[in-house]
Amino acid sequence: MATDHTNSPAETGADSGGVFSGFLTWMENLSEAAYAYLLLIPGFLLLALVAFYPLLSTLRMSLLADETRGAEPLGGFVGLENYIDVFTGDTRLSRQVIDVALTSDFPFLELGTPFFRQALFVTLAFAILSVLFETIIGFGQAMVLNQEFEGRRWVRVAIILPWAIPIVIQGMLFFLMFQPTVGFGSEIMQSIGLFGDNPLASSRDSFIIVLVADIWKTSAFMALLILAGLQSVDRSLYDVAKVSGATPWQRFKLITLPIVMPALIVAMLFRTMDAMRVYGIIESTASCSTVPSMTCLVIDGLFGGTRIYGTAAAVAFLTAALIGVFIAVYLAKFRDSEGGFM
Amino acid sequence: TGGNGGSDAVVVSADSVMADASDEIISALRNSGLDTDIEVEIVQEDFQTDSRRQTYSSALNAGRSSPDLFMMDSGWTIPFIVREQLVNLEEQLSSDVLDRIRNDYLSASVATAESPMSGDLYGVPIFPDYPVMHYRKDLAEAAGYNPDGNNWATTPMSWQEFSQVAADVRDQSGVEYGFTTQAAAYEGLACCTFNETMSSFGGAYFGGVDNLFGPVGERPVTVEEEPVIETIRMMRAFMYGSDDPEAAEGYEQIAPSSIVQWTEEDARGPFTSGNAAFHRNWPYAITNNVEAFGTDFDVMPLPYGVPESESKYDGLGGSRAALGGWHLTMNPNSQKTEDAVQVLEAWTSDEVMLTVFETAGNLPPIPGVLDGVTEDDVGPIGRYVDTLQYVADTAVPRPVTDLWPNQSALVYQEVHDAYTQTKTPEEAMSTLATELEESDTR
Amino acid sequence: MSLEQTDGQKVYTNDDDSEEPEIDRGLFEAWAAKTIKNPKRTYKALFYTATIFFLVTTLFPFYWLFMVALTPRRNLQDVGLVPSGFDPSLLAQGDLTMGTNPGVFLEVFTIIPFHRYMFNSFVIATVTTIVVIIVASLAGYVFGRLRFPGKGPLMLLVLIVSFFPPAAFFIPLNDLFNTNIDILRPILADGSLYNTPYAMVVPFSAIFMPLSIFILTTFYSQIPDGLEDAARIEGTTRLGALFRVIMPLSAPGVATAGVLTFIAVYNEFFFSFLMTDGSADNWAPIVDGILQYQGQYEVLFNVMAAASIVGVLPVAILVVVAQEKIVSGLTAGALKE
Amino acid sequence: MGNVKLEHMTKRYDDVTAVDDMNLDIKDGEFVTFVGPSGCGKSTTMETIAGLTKPTEGTISISGRDVTNLPPKDRGISMVFQNIALFPHMDVFDNISFGLRLRKYDDEEIQRRVDRAADIVQLENMQDRMPEEMSGGQRQRVAIARAIVRNPDVFLMDEPLANLDAKLRVHMRTELQRLHKELDTTIIYVTHDQAEAMTMSDRIAVINAGKLQQIDPPLVCYNEPANLFVAGFIGSPSMNFIEGTITDNGFESEYVTVDFDPSTVGVTVGSSITLGIRPEDVYESSKAHTLADPTVAMPVTTDVLEPMGDEIFIYLLLSEAAETSMDTAQANDQLLMSTDPDSTLGEDEQLEVVLDRSKVHLFDTASGTAISHGIADPAVASESEAEPSTDD
Amino acid sequence: MGNVKLEHMTKRYDDVTAVDDMNLDIKDGEFVTFVGPSGCGKSTTMETIAGLTKPTEGTISISGRDVTNLPPKDRGISMVFQNIALFPHMDVFDNISFGLRLRKYDDEEIQRRVDRAADIVQLENMQDRMPEEMSGGQRQRVAIARAIVRNPDVFLMDEPLANLDAKLRVHMRTELQRLHKELDTTIIYVTHDQAEAMTMSDRIAVINAGKLQQIDPPLVCYNEPANLFVAGFIGSPSMNFIEGTITDNGFESEYVTVDFDPSTVGVTVGSSITLGIRPEDVYESSKAHTLADPTVAMPVTTDVLEPMGDEIFIYLLLSEAAETSMDTAQANDQLLMSTDPDSTLGEDEQLEVVLDRSKVHLFDTASGTAISHGIADPAVASESEAEPSTDD
């Protein structure tokens, strides 16, 4: 400090200088917790305005009666009636959330309407299957992209590209492909006996089409996130593992996987939530009337022309609750995973 | 900038076809007495009817002041009316104009712009839409039929006869399909293709034409009646032939089962590309088909199930076309109500109707306006004016209430189940009846 | 790639190893025997098989989309591996298009100002991405690197946003964004956010933020403390360390969060559809544009296909650029520990 | 300015007390070295001074200001990290200039300073290398350059030369000393290299298990260790320790006897005492004449010989049963002697050795506290006792 | 088994030749230490032996097998990395047992071995700590434990003790030597600590700029360095070098003259020669009598004194104009002398010194190659010349 402080800026407080400096110093001196809360303010303000406030308002909506006519869109307070009605099928929804009838025979339950036509089942089956396949395929893709080879950048673009396609177009693509007069999808699937004559008119076949369409598009999402995780692994750890005698598979299992795990869990977490809110691809491929999901019912209630805001809001909250149950499993895993942070 | 309330113009939200014809329409409006100091701007909204309904709904829910006038589908104007989201035109329009609408306009159209409770007018119909049977006259003639001679253009045949003709023409010409139509599980099935066919058999959802717009909860549900069942059986015969135990007798297998996943364009595809002999569609498709086949293409009214006389309900039976069409309605939050009223009134003139027909291909809401109009006046579509005028009179409106969007889903799902052989016609219709009753009375 | 591929294929077929004595073994058996001896070969073969499989499965639908685009509108029937109506013999007659319709890529721009829709989407996506990355970085830093009471519940709160179908937010937001706010009047024509990019940027920022927060939390938490310490000693604030060291070192994560957000917003439809009147001048985004090719009944599938191919290009370019950031081994050489 | 003061500083992790009630007062411009066994809390103390971690208790002041709650950037410090911590995404130039760029020095000044720093650490031509393309020692030098390129009030250096070869280390040592003189900056230094600690420091702070044991000039620590720990820790190889008791005649253990009058060194007869003697203060009895005050000769057997080039370490066994352990502090029946490389002694030879009485240290076995450094004949006690601390 | 052979091994990075035509033949069970300046290619050579990087040219064989193209896991090695590289997601136990678990040892055996390894590195009670909760030295010890827990044919250890304190280092040194004897494993070792290199190695390989300079037993390297580089590098502080020419009377430079008959040491009159003398072979002339064969005395002035506890380094200036540089190899007019801590010399004193003629080294200045180690009187030339290599 002694020699040349001529024309050299002050040693202390480097980032400072200017209008901000006071604020920055104040910030820097905050305790860790206060600092944390401060930095969270912008994010939470945004969420409060665009998410929390609307959600509270929607929550209120779900406790009020539907009003299909008249200037007021909502009726009086009905408590949990909307929720109960959704479960008992006693609503104006065009599809059942769940329709299970009691029987006298084992297992004493039977599906009132077929599996593929109940929103709850469609939602769950879709979420589980799509996330499963997307994870496997996405991981495979990420592993491929993680290798050094010539042309890797182009392969990467190619693999990411489906994610860049708007859902409307993705829907159009698969719709046309399985439209017997246009594409060849139905023909192929029929010839191997998987599909019936009119796949887009069949709930089961359409479900598979929607699933495939989603896997095609969304594996890229998984791949991208997992790839980023893979790229963050310190290469020198592989050196150590190699010298310790690890085979590639062991390196993968013992080094790559645990280190990628947090990224993988985040990817799966968000994919699961997205899959459980599936709507766009259904509507643009097979339509909600063929493959109803929970979100289909929400949209139908809010925008379907018959104004049933209360019921729709209740379905939205039920969807959220369902997702919450699923997510609890992830969160438990999340906590366990190394580098986990919750 | 289009939709913003910044400009002084009366903003009319319409579709792209109308917006493209904006200049001609505005000058026709001026010729029909619109003040020159009132500016009009016709802006383009989504073409898709559902999208447009959602857009309008969010604009009205939010209390947006622009646009001033909405172009609303006759299929969903009534829900907006019963939600008190539109301006009651009884208090706005001059009595002359109101009289003209009540007396000269296609009454089925006007009915879908009125409040089902009070009967007040909330919308000015600007054009109706109804389907016709498109067909390949060349193929029919080659098969030995004489469309012109038998005056197919204005003389409907029965479905039975039609199925025989279609099968025959298909077999003789070697085209793939005899008949293509729309039977996917979508609004179009409930409002239109099934509705009109059922109507031609004298069937109805809610016990006849009188109950179409209500009163909800106090009308019978009649989907289990024989004509309705018969309609389904006929369609199953068209698709599956005699293999299907539920198929009605006496009909040929003329349509691919794929129609259960087809909407308008899917069904038009094979026809326009020469793979079908007959095709049910809206007049919009005339242009495409004329382009493809020129004078080898023609239209006729849809076939009938039973003669009108044999129908249990008045106004049903005979050739029936589902009535679509569009109205202009007024935004209650508009800052330019008076100007907007002037625009509406000018829009009821013959000149505007003809201009719209010429430039946008949209039919006049007063069928008589087309009297004497020829190919020379309006292009190739002029060749089909006779059929169009004939069909206008046979059109049945859709049963639109505030609950219809929801009920239509129930309808098309059950009908579709029956079409896809998932359920027998009776099963499907009995389920539907229960559902509709619950829905109506809840 | 092609070089490498041929290399890879040599692995399967190259049979000139002299140490292989039995002539009568089948090709496959010989290959299998070799792979057992030389596992590297197996990995390589596996790798190329997987690469080709992924390439084919992801690219084929695009290829088909391209074929749909090239199919003349009237022929939109039976589109196979070539557009329907494709006829190479036409080339002999001087028809370079061979019965296809490459002009569709011009129609995309002549029917509507598609470029303007692309521009709108690009601007909205860019702005949203920047907002999201900045705001989510702050939160990701907090959640990933700081310890404080209430962290778990707050993270859960962020997550809960993604439990709800987006539609659940819409009705209250619609009221909010259409409210005429007087203080906004100087900036916005009628004082409401309707038909402005803000009406999209604000909700997108919030709705796509949770994902980015979680991604960044994960990546930021993995950056060794030592590097942040070094930056702070050198004179940065904690925030300075975030933007100068932690973020660059988490480049794969940041780039990924950025790309995912950008793509999601670029293609978003639900909110933008309801928050604009769909006209290009009023900031309607690309999907709105694509849907303009869809009439009440008639749908210009071929033009839609062409438009979406055109519309995907900026994203492809973005991915090319962003992936340069997703480079390997960034933390190598940093630490001795 | 530049003085550093720790008062009752304690840092606890979940189950470990890394630093325990540390009190330190480092003067402006002083060069203080922290030494102590691995894990004793040196780095933790540094980090607390730097502000990278908050002390659990106590306060820290730098340049007279209480900085306990100030962020690192406002403390006027620069630091070389034990784990090096280069920014992997920046090349050498960017790494070194990072702090300068933050402070918005002008480009020329930055280039000038970086050139100089790179020159000092002998990395002139590597300014555009990335860290991952460098050897361990090169990386470490970049870390040093990054710290010295600035002019802070206090330098914190945590084993900055650990990965450098002897020659470079000597060079860096000189450079750091020059820098220290030139800038008159306070330097707090951690090293495991005794030579470094001895030659560079004004004072050495010896830490054990989080506790400060002694802070004194190097030779004081060497010659007058405050306790057994310091005695054993400073000096390599370590001091020989022999446990015994005080008799009327002085110190007595199984194999070693040193005569003195207990009263002159302030020990009570019968108390348990540990005697310490450095290897270089053990002599063959043939050389006893060179010593002013040798002990009586004792018979030993040579065991392992460790030739170091400039000297030889010879492990001497005091009994027949004894076995060599390299850990000189542990075995009671063994002595390590350091001698000239010219010595002709071989393994398993019998000989006699003497100790330099003036270099004999006595410690209380139980508490470890030093009692006396050097024992003189009763007659000259008062003089010789003071001797080691003066001119050595 | 366990022998390691490098033949013409070269490793080039884009613009750097890290290892240049290296030929090495390390016998089974040998302990070879690599020494050399920072960045000379030690780690790169290690990595190539380990199989972590492919040599650009040349071959490597281990245990008689050509392993140039074998993956690391099939080479029978274990390694301590210079950058430590613990698995951050595993605790100490998991880190140490990693290799064992891969090899499916049974749990008991794993626990037994881990316990033993942890014991050796004195981390008994830390098996469930995570790396981030440990001090620098503790981490390094985990890295050592991770390597020694297995029984490979070859151990590669890249500065395994760099971050340990002197005492622990001595302890680890002993343990590694014991391990070496017990397992009879080949060990290749990198260290910057001369004492380590001298005491542990069977042979030392001196590397400079990627090239092998000499590979010989420690004392041979010390006493008979093959060239100027080795002479300057081995020994701390470094050997004094004085450039001069050969006259009929022997060596002559501006300040130093050493008489001998050029023909007896095989140098030609007039050639440029560098004379080398280690600090400990410089004596005050008062002590010349202890030497068998001293040179004539030369007058010097003392400059800086560096007391090290067990010895003192004194920088001697040969001329008035001279200035002290700690880099002894650089200044022609300066000598470093190491002497007893008892020396009473102060700064700026005038005195005379002599060199031990038997320890004078002569090098060809141009090529650096050693010409002679020790110069004797013409009469006894043949005897004394052979001397250093035998019993020293």
Ligand SMILES: Nc1ncnc2c1ncn2[C@@H]1O[C@H](COP(=O)(O)OP(=O)(O)OP(=O)(O)O)[C@@H](O)[C@H]1O
């Ligand atoms: N990836 C790389 N790219 C370019 N040069 C490299 C790379 N890795 C090492 N080098 C260079 O190769 C030379 C040898 O490096 P190496 O790590 O073997 O040195 P070292 O002898 O281990 O040095 P130290 O004692 O400092 O660890 C160095 O000059 C280094 O800069």
Ligand SMILES: Nc1ncnc2c1ncn2[C@@H]1O[C@H](COP(=O)(O)OP(=O)(O)OP(=O)(O)O)[C@@H](O)[C@H]1O
């Ligand atoms: N994050 C942590 N959690 C728990 N214990 C810790 C943590 N960091 C350090 N310690 C413990 O605190 C003690 C002091 O650590 P510190 O790093 O200060 O040691 P050191 O003196 O620098 O040692 P070395 O010479 O090995 O670097 C050690 O026992 C270490 O295990």
Ligand SMILES: O=P(O)(O)OC[C@H](O)CO
């Ligand atoms: O690329 P490698 O051979 O270092 O190994 C990478 C891992 O096995 C992949 O996860």
Ligand SMILES: [Mg+2]
């Ligand atoms: Mg430390």
Ligand SMILES: [Mg+2]
């Ligand atoms: Mg190295």
